Amino acid sequence: MKKILLGIALCATMGFALDAKAQLIDESNVTITMDLQPILQLNMNGPQSIDFVFDQISEYIAGITQYAATTLTVSSTVNWDLYAVGYGSNSLGTIWDQQAIYGTGSDPNAIDSISCNALELHQNRVNPSTANAAGGIAVDYSAAFTMATALGANSVYTSATPYVRPAATEKYIAGHFNTADFVVGGTYLTAGSVGSDFYYTIDYRIKPGLPATFPNSADNIIGSTWNGLTNGSQATNFAQPGLYTMNLKYVLTENN
Amino acid sequence: MHNIVNGQCVDPGTGTNSCDHSDSHVILATPGNVELVFDSFSEYNGGITLNGSSIVRLKVLRKYPIGTDSCKWMLSMYVSNGGNPTPVSQWETLTNYGISGSGINPTLDLLQVKVDNGCNTPLNSGAWQTFDSLSGAVIHIINNAAFTPAGTCGGAQVNGAGSYLTNYNEYSFVIDYRLRPGMLYRPGRYELSIKYCLTEM
Numbered sequence: 001m002k003k004i005l006l007g008i009a010l011c012a013t014m015g016f017a018l019d020a021k022a023q024l025i026d027e028s029n030v031t032i033t034m035d036l037q038p039i040l041q042l043n044m045n046g047p048q049s050i051d052f053v054f055d056q057i058s059e060y061i062a063g064i065t066q067y068a069a070t071t072l073t074v075s076s077t078v079n080w081d082l083y084a085v086g087y088g089s090n091s092l093g094t095i096w097d098q099q100a101i102y103g104t105g106s107d108p109n110a111i112d113s114i115s116c117n118a119l120e121l122h123q124n125r126v127n128p129s130t131a132n133a134a135g136g137i138a139v140d141y142s143a144a145f146t147m148a149t150a151l152g153a154n155s156v157y158t159s160a161t162p163y164v165r166p167a168a169t170e171k172y173i174a175g176h177f178n179t180a181d182f183v184v185g186g187t188y189l190t191a192g193s194v195g196s197d198f199y200y201t202i203d204y205r206i207k208p209g210l211p212a213t214f215p216n217s218a219d220n221i222i223g224s225t226w227n228g229l230t231n232g233s234q235a236t237n238f239a240q241p242g243l244y245t246m247n248l249k250y251v252l253t254e255n256n
Numbered sequence: 257m258h259n260i261v262n263g264q265c266v267d268p269g270t271g272t273n274s275c276d277h278s279d280s281h282v283i284l285a286t287p288g289n290v291e292l293v294f295d296s297f298s299e300y301n302g303g304i305t306l307n308g309s310s311i312v313r314l315k316v317l318r319k320y321p322i323g324t325d326s327c328k329w330m331l332s333m334y335v336s337n338g339g340n341p342t343p344v345s346q347w348e349t350l351t352n353y354g355i356s357g358s359g360i361n362p363t364l365d366l367l368q369v370k371v372d373n374g375c376n377t378p379l380n381s382g383a384w385q386t387f388d389s390l391s392g393a394v395i396h397i398i399n400n401a402a403f404t405p406a407g408t409c410g411g412a413q414v415n416g417a418g419s420y421l422t423n424y425n426e427y428s429f430v431i432d433y434r435l436r437p438g439m440l441y442r443p444g445r446y447e448l449s450i451k452y453c454l455t456e457m
Binding site for chain 2 (some may be wrong): 025026027028031032035036038041075076077079184185187189254
């Protein structure tokens with residue numbers, strides 16, 4: 001009987017001790033989920049089609065420049081790079097598409113394969129991140145349009161595969177090939193618009209020269225030579241009169 | 257109940273065991289999942305605020321007769337990121353979006369919470385607050401050393417026995433959530449949990 005009473009007393013004591021420490025009354029839980037979806041927005045203000053009509057000798061010699069024909073504004077939640085790429089739809093991919101021939105077109109020295117490099121770009125501000133760019137003629141399109149512009153300094157990057165990012169030796173408008181070269185995410189809406197790294201105006205120039213060989217045209221490799229006409233020579237050949245078109249694409253991409 | 261770990265309710269160890277634990281409850285009157293989806297720049301910049309996404313109601317019963325009891329409680333919210341392998345200061349990453357990725361993982365102090373009720377009884381009632389960047393960090397909603405019974409609706413931290421059924425504005429709490437990520441963080445889907453703990457003091 002004593003043992004039973006002792007057992008009961010012990011159990012009561014233990015029960016009391018557990019109950020006394022158990023001060024938690026109740027709880028409820030809420031799960032918070034945050035879904036940060038990546039956003040890259042490139043707005044292009046300006047005409048979808050830009051025409052260069054050469055019908056004056058002075059225009060052939062001096063070229064035609066269209067200032068601020070395109071305005072680019074960027075908004076991105078991730079670090080980003082921006083580049084321009086010119087291309088045609090023919091098999092080579094990097095020459096203008098000939099849509100019409102003016103005249104007979106029978107002169108064997110009249111060449112219809114004009115390099116897309118003949119199109120020159122100028123951006124209003126220097127690329128803010130090019131520390132690791134490697135050895136091209138230029139890292140961006142910020143060189144001024146002058147008579148003394150270096151060969152290829154403003155020639156647009158061309159590629160038959162426009163969605164493959166340009167190599168470290170090519171030009172970018174902002175950011176560059178190396179993963180350490182990028183513009184930090186943000187938006188022109190809050191970064192100060194004009195004058196910020198999220199706002200660019202683009203000038204265009206085409207200078208056929210006389211005869212029309214596009215003397216400024218070259219790729220961005222140091223030591224490159226003229227390539228305005230992709231076959232023939234600068235001394236004896238010229239661009240066949242006609243209507244030509246090419247596609248210029250601006251690509252905003254996540255830095256990688 | 258006695259294994260106190262980060263993100264779990266913490267027993268203050270000072271209770272008098274005067275509340276009826278079996279019939280006292282925290283009742284979450286709203287869904288247990290709150291999702292904030294950022295898919296526009298205005299949301300990234302301005303943030304998303306969800307007002308009244310959680311409503312917590314309390315029913316705290318006394319164990320002893322009126323006049324002889326000292327049932328006194330506290331209400332707290334604990335943040336948790338689920339523990340290892342997530343670093344203690346960060347949200348748990350469910351998945352990342354995009355390629356190799358730039359940006360950093362969000363920290364727990366990104367979440368802002370605001371608690372109030374009809375009688376302004378919570379500590380810091382109506383003010384936006386953040387947790388410390390530490391899984392297990394706490395924000396107290398009611399943490400009053402003095403015994404304060406219900407019924408006056410005067411802004412004091414009521415912590416006596418009672419129920420939202422009889423004193424709704426003193427035993428219910430509305431919680432707002434806000435996130436303003438900006439452009440700093442790596443895109444992805446992140447998660448944390450908040451535990452509302454009712455403990456006897």
